[in-house]
Amino acid sequence: MIFNSLHFLIFIAAFLPIYFGLKGRWRLWLCLIGSYYFYGVWDWRFLSLIMISTLIDYFVGLQLDQTNDEVKRKRMLIISMVVNLGFLAFFKYFNFFIGSFQEILLGMGLSPSIHTLKIILPVGISFYTFQSMSYTIDVYKRKIAVEKDFIRFATFISFFPQLVAGPIVRASDFLPQFQTDKKFEWDRILAGTGQILFGFFKKVAVADSLAPFVDQCFAAPGSFGSLHLLIGVIFWSFQIYCDFSGYSDIAIGLARVLGFDFPDNFRTPYFSKNFSEFWQRWHISLSSWLKDYLYIPLGGNRSGSFGSIFFIALAMILSVAVTQWLWLIPIYVIGTVWIYLRMKKDEKTRAKTYTYMNNMVTMLLGGLWHGAGWAYAFWGFLHGMYLIGQRVLGPPWTRMLNAIRTPQFIQNALAILIVYFLTCVAWIFFRAPTFDIAGQVIKGIVSFDAFNFGSVVNKFWVAKGFILILILLLIEVANLRFTFYKVIQKNPLFRVASFAVLLWLISFFGSFGSNSFIYFQF
Amino acid sequence: MKKILWIPALIVLFFIGDRVGGMLLKKLTQQSNFRYSRMYYQNAEADILLLGNSRGLMFYQPAIEKITGKKTFNFSYNGMPAQMGAALVKDYVEKYKKPKLLLIDITLADRNNAALIAGMSAYAEASPRLDSLIKAVNPKAAGAAKVTQLFRYNSEIWQRAMRYLKGSDEDWLNDREINQFMMDQALIDNPLDFTFANEENMVPADLFIELKKAIDFAKSKGIKVELLINPYYPPFFNRSNGFEQWKELAEKTLGQRINDYSNALTDPKFFTDYQHCNKTGSTAYMKLLKRDGILN
Numbered sequence: 001m002i003f004n005s006l007h008f009l010i011f012i013a014a015f016l017p018i019y020f021g022l023k024g025r026w027r028l029w030l031c032l033i034g035s036y037y038f039y040g041v042w043d044w045r046f047l048s049l050i051m052i053s054t055l056i057d058y059f060v061g062l063q064l065d066q067t068n069d070e071v072k073r074k075r076m077l078i079i080s081m082v083v084n085l086g087f088l089a090f091f092k093y094f095n096f097f098i099g100s101f102q103e104i105l106l107g108m109g110l111s112p113s114i115h116t117l118k119i120i121l122p123v124g125i126s127f128y129t130f131q132s133m134s135y136t137i138d139v140y141k142r143k144i145a146v147e148k149d150f151i152r153f154a155t156f157i158s159f160f161p162q163l164v165a166g167p168i169v170r171a172s173d174f175l176p177q178f179q180t181d182k183k184f185e186w187d188r189i190l191a192g193t194g195q196i197l198f199g200f201f202k203k204v205a206v207a208d209s210l211a212p213f214v215d216q217c218f219a220a221p222g223s224f225g226s227l228h229l230l231i232g233v234i235f236w237s238f239q240i241y242c243d244f245s246g247y248s249d250i251a252i253g254l255a256r257v258l259g260f261d262f263p264d265n266f267r268t269p270y271f272s273k274n275f276s277e278f279w280q281r282w283h284i285s286l287s288s289w290l291k292d293y294l295y296i297p298l299g300g301n302r303s304g305s306f307g308s309i310f311f312i313a314l315a316m317i318l319s320v321a322v323t324q325w326l327w328l329i330p331i332y333v334i335g336t337v338w339i340y341l342r343m344k345k346d347e348k349t350r351a352k353t354y355t356y357m358n359n360m361v362t363m364l365l366g367g368l369w370h371g372a373g374w375a376y377a378f379w380g381f382l383h384g385m386y387l388i389g390q391r392v393l394g395p396p397w398t399r400m401l402n403a404i405r406t407p408q409f410i411q412n413a414l415a416i417l418i419v420y421f422l423t424c425v426a427w428i429f430f431r432a433p434t435f436d437i438a439g440q441v442i443k444g445i446v447s448f449d450a451f452n453f454g455s456v457v458n459k460f461w462v463a464k465g466f467i468l469i470l471i472l473l474l475i476e477v478a479n480l481r482f483t484f485y486k487v488i489q490k491n492p493l494f495r496v497a498s499f500a501v502l503l504w505l506i507s508f509f510g511s512f513g514s515n516s517f518i519y520f521q522f
Numbered sequence: 523m524k525k526i527l528w529i530p531a532l533i534v535l536f537f538i539g540d541r542v543g544g545m546l547l548k549k550l551t552q553q554s555n556f557r558y559s560r561m562y563y564q565n566a567e568a569d570i571l572l573l574g575n576s577r578g579l580m581f582y583q584p585a586i587e588k589i590t591g592k593k594t595f596n597f598s599y600n601g602m603p604a605q606m607g608a609a610l611v612k613d614y615v616e617k618y619k620k621p622k623l624l625l626i627d628i629t630l631a632d633r634n635n636a637a638l639i640a641g642m643s644a645y646a647e648a649s650p651r652l653d654s655l656i657k658a659v660n661p662k663a664a665g666a667a668k669v670t671q672l673f674r675y676n677s678e679i680w681q682r683a684m685r686y687l688k689g690s691d692e693d694w695l696n697d698r699e700i701n702q703f704m705m706d707q708a709l710i711d712n713p714l715d716f717t718f719a720n721e722e723n724m725v726p727a728d729l730f731i732e733l734k735k736a737i738d739f740a741k742s743k744g745i746k747v748e749l750l751i752n753p754y755y756p757p758f759f760n761r762s763n764g765f766e767q768w769k770e771l772a773e774k775t776l777g778q779r780i781n782d783y784s785n786a787l788t789d790p791k792f793f794t795d796y797q798h799c800n801k802t803g804s805t806a807y808m809k810l811l812k813r814d815g816i817l818n
Contacts, residue, residue, distance in 0.1 A: 186525040220711075222703035223795070455698060460681045496528055500535045504543065507672040512662075 001041040003250045004204055004512075011038065012254075019258065020184045028178070031155045031258075038160035039123070046122040049087055054157045056083045057132045058150055061139045065146035073140060080136040084129045091122055096372035104321040124164030126369055130289055132157050135171040137293060144172045152178045161254040165247045167265040167285035174260070182259025190495055192256030194488045197502040198475070199249030200510075206468045207242035208511035210235040213461040218431055221440040224457065225450025229441055231462055236431050237424050238469050241269065244283070268476045270423070273415035274394065275386045278423065286366070295362040304354035311361040315377075322374065356391070360384035375429050375438070382426040468509060544671025551644050551675070556683040556691055557596060561613070562648035567620050568595035570817070571745070573607050574627030576600040577752045577797060581625055582804035583692045589812045595621075596692070599679070601638050604631040604729040605659070608736035609651045615743050624740050625816070627752045628772050628780060631729040632718075636660045641677030643667045695801045696794040700755065708758035708796055716768035730775035737776060748816050749780045753787040753807055758796040760785070786810055 001008050015034050022030055040047050060080040064073050089097075135156070138144045147153040156174050217224060217232030224232070248265035255262050265285050272278035279287040298308045316332045319325075342353040360381070367380020401411050425442075432438035456462055488495045552563040560566040569592035572581035578598025586594050597610045607630050615621070639656055640663035646653040657664040667674045674680075682691070737747050751769070759765075765784070773780050787793075792803025799807060811817050 190525075190528075220707070222707065223701075450698075460678050460685070464681060492525075492528055496532045496535055499532050500539055503536050504539055504672055507540065507670040508543075508676050510673075510676065512666070 001038050003247065004200065007041065016257070023181055025151065027181070028151050028155055031159065032151055035155065035158040035160035035163060039158065039163055042123050042164075043120070046120075049091075049122055049125065050128060050158055051154075053084055053087065053129065053132050054154045056080055057136050057157070058147075058153050060136055061146045061153070062148065064136070064139045077136060077140045081133065084133050084136075088125060088129050091120075091125055093368075093372045100318065100322050100374075104318075107321065107324045127166045127168055128157055128163060130286075130369075131168050131170075134168070134289060134293060135175075138171055144175070147171070147175050149178075159255075159260075161251040161258070162262065165244070165251070166283075167248055167251065167262055168289055169262055169285065170289075173263065177260050185259070188259060189257050191488055192253040192258075194495070194499065194502075195249050195253030195256065197253075197499060197506070199246045199251075199253060201502050201505055202242035202246030202249060202472065204246075204511060205506055205509040206472055207239045207246060209461075209468055209509060210239040210242075210465050211511075213458060213465060214239050214431070216458070218433065218437060218441065221437060221444050224444065225452075225455035226445050226448050227451045227453065228456045229444040231456065231465075233424050233428055233441065233445070234469075235465050237270070237420075237427050238465075238472070240427065240430075241266070242472065268480060270420050271416055271476075271480075272419050273412055274419060275383065275390050275422075278419055279383075279387075286369070290362050290366050290369075294365060295358055298358045298361060299354050300358060301355040302351055304357055308354065308357045308361045311364065312357055315364055315381075319374075352391070356388045359387045363387065370430070375432065375435065378435075379426050379430045382422075382429065386422055386426075464509070471505065540670050540672050544674065547644075547672070547675045547680075548647070550687065551680065551683050554683040554687050555689060556686040558610075558642075558645050558679070559683050559686075561595070561610075561617075562645050566595050566614070567618055568593045569620060569622050570594045571611070571614065571621050571624040571740075572596040572598060573611060573624065573630065574598040574752065575602045575630040575632075577629055578602070578627045579695055580752045580799045580804045580807055581627070582695055582801065582808055585805045585808040586817060589808060590817050594692075598627075598630075599638070601633065601635050602630055603633050603635040603638065604733045605655060606635070606639050606642065606652075608732045609649070609655050611736040612739050613649050613651055615740055615745065621745050623817075624737075624745050624747045625811075626733070626737070626747065626749050628730075628733070628749050628776070629751060631733055631772070632716075634659075634729075636663075638679075640664070640667075641679040643674040644677065644680040644683065646674070695804055696798065697801055698794055699800060700790050700793040700795055704795060705757070705790060708755060709761075711758070711796075714754075714759065714762035715764065716762060717764035727771060727775055730772055734776050737778070747778070749776060749778055750811075750816070751780060751782045751784045753792070753799055753803070754784050755790070755793045755796045756785050756788055781814070781816060783807065783810065 001011060011034075015030075019027060019030055019034075036047055036050075039050065057080055060076045063076045067073060135144075135147075135153075139146050147156070152175065155178070156171060159169075159174075162169060214232055214236045217229055218236075221229055221232075245266035252262045252265065263284065265283060267281040267284070269278055269282035272281055297305075299305045316328075320328050320332070339353055339357070342349050361384075363380040363384035364377055365380070367376045367378070367383070370376045370379070398411075401414075406414075428441050429435070429438045432441060453459070488498065551559055553559070557566070570586060570590070572578060572583070572586075572594060573596075574581065575598060578596065581594075581596060581598070583594045583596055586592070595614070597607060597614070599606075607626075611624065636659045640660040642652050643656060643663065646656055646667065653664075656667075663673075685691075737749075740747055749772075754762075769780060769782065787799065787803055787807060792799050792806055794800040794803075808817070
């Protein structure tokens with residue numbers, strides 16, 4: 001079931017009165033059954049995966065709590081990881097691994113006849129798997145108390161507002177909220193409704209209006225001029241932002257209506273002045289998950305581990321084996337020698353080098369989390385390079401700007417533009433169906449061939465797209481100065497006016513084709 | 523209790539704003555020089571009527587008017603399906619008495635397009651025929667347009683109407699020539715499929731029947747009707763599937779000979795892409811129609 005469908009409107013209209021009419025465990029049961037129904041509408045067979053993950057992690061949690069035997073506890077943790085990551089590996093990555101293996105063999109002159117399987121990717125598997133894993137890891141590390149109530153735990157894993165596309169909510173943030181019965185509070189409902197409406201505006205009006213132009217650009221980039229393609233990439237950057245953050249807004253708003261507080265998942269990411277900041281503003285729940293459960297265990301910005309060296313080496317070998325680009329080998333050799341020499345230097349340089357490696361591994365795996373394809377890995381690689389580049393080039397760049405007495409606001413504007421530009425470059429690989437198409441888009445833009453508005457096709461889509469982006473940015477910039485949700489709670493007149501404006505915007509600009517959310521595929 | 527009152531307040535405010543906005547947008551629509559605004563709200567009297575989808579814009583009005591000295595009106599719109607074209611022709615013929623000739627590029631009977639038909643909501647108030655067509659093919663959109671007036675104007679068709687608030691839409695056509703990349707792709711891209719085997723709910727005969735009703739209606743009012751197939755870029759068109767059978771079906775269902783100009787232009791400089799001529803190509807095409815007596 002998707003939020004922008006009639007089915008969901010009927011579901012939530014029936015769900016809410018019953019929810020507030022019930023109390024205690026009955027309400028919990030309703031949440032669980034409602035969540036399973038919400039998911040089962042898409043494909044009821046895959047409910048079994050959520051249930052197995054839930055059962056395993058629930059019992060592993062209990063076992064971890066009951067024993068102090070570290071060997072046994074580690075064994076329990078491994079069981080949970082193997083089951084969760086096993087499902088993810090099979091349903092999401094099996095064909096990718098097989099396909100890559102086949103390409104390697106083909107490159108070696110062999111002609112293998114390995115068959116891929118027709119596997120349907122269960123919606124939201126990456127989200128609920130990570131949410132479930134974070135619980136087990138935190139219980140293992142004794143950061144949180146075990147949840148003994150099975151219904152409460154199962155509801156935490158499958159809570160429908162954020163089940164299929166996040167945000168990934170940590171057990172430490174979520175489970176304690178089940179302790180108290182949520183009261184019917186008008187202020188919460190109104191604040192939640194405001195966020196839901198803004199989410200719908202982002203998805204139905206902005207993202208879905210930009211989608212046809214973007215689809216056209218990436219389907220046949222060679223048919224269009226330079227300016228057309230550039231606009232296509234800008235539109236894509238806003239389409240994916242509005243699609244995903246729109247979903248998050250609806251999910252967080254819905255949770256707020258139901259009495260739960262979820263942390264923000266997006267904070268105007270395209271206003272970031274560097275890439276560390278970007279990742280603190282974009283898909284915050286995933287980036288903080290990767291930081292806590294991957295980057296820091298790898299050594300963070302202090303030290304390294306066998307894991308980071310292993311992943312880097314594996315990525316190098318696989319990229320050469322799959323692409324057959326032998327020219328990569330000397331680059332990798334030079335890179336490895338450079339790393340080795342840096343490791344030989346002082347402690348500070350060694351720590352820095354480990355930081356670079358850990359950044360790269362985290363971003364590569366973060367890229368692969370999004371999708372089973374080399375394009376996603378490359379997108380992650382680019383972001384890894386951006387983070388490293390920022391650490392290496394950032395300080396001299398700032399020193400240079402200060403030396404020529406560049407005013408702070410110009411420095412900020414320049415930084416925002418550079419980060420946005422590089423983010424867009426990476427987005428091209430994320431969106432293009434193949435590397436070849438991505439290359440055509442980039443080549444088309446930098447050729448500056450037909451860089452005039454006359455050559456742009458479907459100018460009406462362009463005009464509408466830019467008007468919507470402008471409205472979005474105006475709302476977001478205003479929101480930076482005063483948080484709308486707080487103003488909505490305080491000022492009833494503003495509340496009614498802002499809701500009405502959002503409804504008018506949705507009526508006037510919305511695309512109502514029940515388009516699915518992009519992040520469902522992840 | 524006090525807080526619950528904000529809900530009816532929101533509903534009232536929404537509908538007041540929606541209705542006021544709707545009235546304003548309607549006023550703008552009526553003032554536009556866009557073809558459907560002129561047809562429904564102003565005077566669009568013409569001698570020659572032109573109908574098609576985006577390929578119908580190849581009936582280049584300035585060229586026809588220069589060649590024949592007669593006034594033209596073009597119904598064509600990107601992706602227009604036959605039912606919508608038929609409704610527009612009937613509405614026009616009922617309202618205006620003057621037309622003598624109707625040219626139809628029959629390739630508009632190559633698709634269903636419920637979304638585009640819903641986009642005509644901005645003109646539904648002026649045309650009971652369009653209103654019932656929208657209700658029939660897109661009942662959800664028709665229902666939404668009843669609830670919110672702003673939604674009626676949520677379409678590309680209306681945006682075009684705003685584009686032509688000042689200035690005419692009659693000379694619009696692409697200027698650019700097909701590029702080398704597209705010429706190369708023409709030999710490898712998916713060919714045109716006139717069997718429509720992969721399209722859901724697509725029955726070409728049904729679409730021709732809709733068109734036939736409009737043709738018969740026009741003929742009953744003394745209007746001469748000429749059926750045509752406008753030019754395609756030949757290297758692309760020659761790879762198409764099932765064209766001859768489709769043309770045969772069209773002639774049989776419409777009961778009239780079809781003037782086939784699909785391969786009439788060969789020079790790439792006449793094309794803007796595989797399916798559309800540019801201004802130069804369209805002007806050349808209009809000269810061909812004059813030569814063959816179609817425009818007489």
